[in-house]
Amino acid sequence: MKSWTRREFGRLTGAALLTALNQPKARGQAKARVVVVGGGIGGATVAKYLASSATAVDVTLVEPRQSYTTCFFSNLYLAGRRPFESLGHGYEALARQYGITVIHESAAAIHPAAKTVALNNGSKLSYDRLVVAPGIAFRDRALEGYDDAAMEIMPHAWNAGQQTRLLRQQLESMEDGGLFVLVAPPNPFRCPPAPYERASLVASYFQRRKPKAKILILDAKDSFNAQDLFQDAWNRHYPGMIEWLPAQFTGGVTAIDAKTRSMITAGGTFKAAVANVIPAQMAGRLAQQAGLANRSGWCPVDPVTFESALQPGVHLVGDAIIGGDMPKSAFCANSQAKACAFAIAADLTGSARFPAHLFNTCYTYLAPDDAFSNAISFKPVDGKLKSVISFVSKVEESSEVRRQAARAAEGWYDAFTHDVFG
Amino acid sequence: MRPVARSAIATGLVLLVSQSGVAAETDQGAQLAATCASCHRLDGGGTGIPSIIGLGEERLTNALLAYRASESSNHIMHVIALSLSDEEIASVARYVAKQGSNPR
Numbered sequence: 001m002k003s004w005t006r007r008e009f010g011r012l013t014g015a016a017l018l019t020a021l022n023q024p025k026a027r028g029q030a031k032a033r034v035v036v037v038g039g040g041i042g043g044a045t046v047a048k049y050l051a052s053s054a055t056a057v058d059v060t061l062v063e064p065r066q067s068y069t070t071c072f073f074s075n076l077y078l079a080g081r082r083p084f085e086s087l088g089h090g091y092e093a094l095a096r097q098y099g100i101t102v103i104h105e106s107a108a109a110i111h112p113a114a115k116t117v118a119l120n121n122g123s124k125l126s127y128d129r130l131v132v133a134p135g136i137a138f139r140d141r142a143l144e145g146y147d148d149a150a151m152e153i154m155p156h157a158w159n160a161g162q163q164t165r166l167l168r169q170q171l172e173s174m175e176d177g178g179l180f181v182l183v184a185p186p187n188p189f190r191c192p193p194a195p196y197e198r199a200s201l202v203a204s205y206f207q208r209r210k211p212k213a214k215i216l217i218l219d220a221k222d223s224f225n226a227q228d229l230f231q232d233a234w235n236r237h238y239p240g241m242i243e244w245l246p247a248q249f250t251g252g253v254t255a256i257d258a259k260t261r262s263m264i265t266a267g268g269t270f271k272a273a274v275a276n277v278i279p280a281q282m283a284g285r286l287a288q289q290a291g292l293a294n295r296s297g298w299c300p301v302d303p304v305t306f307e308s309a310l311q312p313g314v315h316l317v318g319d320a321i322i323g324g325d326m327p328k329s330a331f332c333a334n335s336q337a338k339a340c341a342f343a344i345a346a347d348l349t350g351s352a353r354f355p356a357h358l359f360n361t362c363y364t365y366l367a368p369d370d371a372f373s374n375a376i377s378f379k380p381v382d383g384k385l386k387s388v389i390s391f392v393s394k395v396e397e398s399s400e401v402r403r404q405a406a407r408a409a410e411g412w413y414d415a416f417t418h419d420v421f422g
Numbered sequence: 423m424r425p426v427a428r429s430a431i432a433t434g435l436v437l438l439v440s441q442s443g444v445a446a447e448t449d450q451g452a453q454l455a456a457t458c459a460s461c462h463r464l465d466g467g468g469t470g471i472p473s474i475i476g477l478g479e480e481r482l483t484n485a486l487l488a489y490r491a492s493e494s495s496n497h498i499m500h501v502i503a504l505s506l507s508d509e510e511i512a513s514v515a516r517y518v519a520k521q522g523s524n525p526r
Binding site (some may be wrong): 049053331334335338342352354357359361373374375376377379388389390391392393407408409410411412414415416418419 | 450452453454456457459460461462463465467468469470471493497498500501502504505506
């Protein structure tokens with residue numbers, strides 16, 4: 001099996017080049033092979049953009065699940081505002097329309113020196129380039145007593161799916177007047193505004209169905225993303241319902257007692273009717289096992305190509321990377337994935353390179369008809385991803401502007417998931 | 423205004439390129455338009471986010487220049503447009519104008 005080098009590719013000219021680019025699948029021997037491990041937002045986007053932009057590359061996507069459940073918009077489901085099924089997206093279009101080989105298996109191990117990926121079913125995939133998009137894992141022993149069994153009693157719901165359904169069931173069956181405790185994680189973590197959006201949307205549900213219920217946020221931090229916008233909205237929409245306790249008051253949650261649904265802090269123990277425990281995070285397990293993460297628990301990458309700083313030939317995108325100023329969000333994962341796909345295509349086929357454009361855009365719900373947005377552009381500076389320009393909604397915006405943002409957010413979800421999976 | 427003939431030739435080329443699937447590796451406009459696709463459907467579908475399909479190259483160019491000049495109408499588009507050079511705006515407008523079910 002031979003892979004294209006840029007020099008070999010450069011020897012081809014004119015008609016020969018066009019023919020080479022349009023070689024049919026039967027001549028797959030000559031094609032470069034890219035394996036993408038992880039079919040979340042980052043992995044699926046890399047696979048789609050590589051397959052659609054570089055015909056000289058064979059793309060294989062390894063993802064155990066048949067359908068991906070988006071974390072974004074799962075807070076609307078928790079509030080009873082969106083059916084669970086609307087969060088699910090299959091891989092059929094990626095296979096059918098873009099010719100991606102989708103393998104529904106787990107990756108067992110990565111061998112960067114041999115350039116192979118071992119799958120759980122015993123088979124092995126060879127690659128010229130590997131992209132790993134492993135998402136997040138929870139840090140071991142970050143919260144004493146929060147083990148697999150405890151997660152079934154006090155869900156994290158931070159990887160969307162069964163955990164999200166469990167939390168919704170618990171919120172629905174909670175008695176009016178009950179206390180919902182949300183344990184918010186230390187930085188950095190997946191989707192900085194999301195714990196506070198969750199508290200806001202659960203409050204909107206309580207207001208309609210359980211008006212005497214209360215929400216307590218036990219934070220590992222002393223401040224949080226878009227704090228002024230959230231606290232303004234909590235006063236306007238849900239006066240007296242949401243209480244936020246920063247780490248300076250409690251010392252943060254150190255242990256969990258699942259039997260009594262209790263959160264233990266230096267400043268006292270808090271007993272919940274329903275608890276949502278979001279632990280401290282790190283790059284997904286596969287990244288840890290493959291030596292792609294450094295001592296921080298996250299994966300250092302080149303900010304232009306997203307190639308691992310620790311394992312050449314392996315690229316990483318999404319929540320698992322050390323993204324500099326880029327937050328861990330689905331939008332950033334999608335934006336990084338496109339830059340990564342174009343960089344790999346240029347490396348493997350010798351095609352033109354253009355400066356990458358990296359962005360984050362977030363729509364965040366404060367109430368079902370009140371959303372705010374932000375936008376940030378990024379560029380690589382001295383080996384790090386730096387924010388260039390940043391704008392966020394203002395506290396004093398009119399309710400009409402916020403209603404429009406909530407409507408735009410719905411349209412964004414449709415377009416964004418179409419961009420990734422459509 | 424662009425000559426009709428040149429526009430028609432450009433349309434033909436881009437259609438050929440998109441069908442053969444090499445657009446994004448050869449065309450800066452296609453790579454830039456990947457950013458548009460994170461919020462705007464390039465097949466002309468979708469609601470809630472204004473469509474950018476069927477607008478024509480000149481309107482797209484003018485819209486991006488206006489977004490770049492002022493934050494007032496939309497801060498998201500202001501940030502996007504501020505990151506684009508004149509050349510990049512021309513190239514993405516040219517590409518997007520050719521997308522959708524009824525490209526002009």
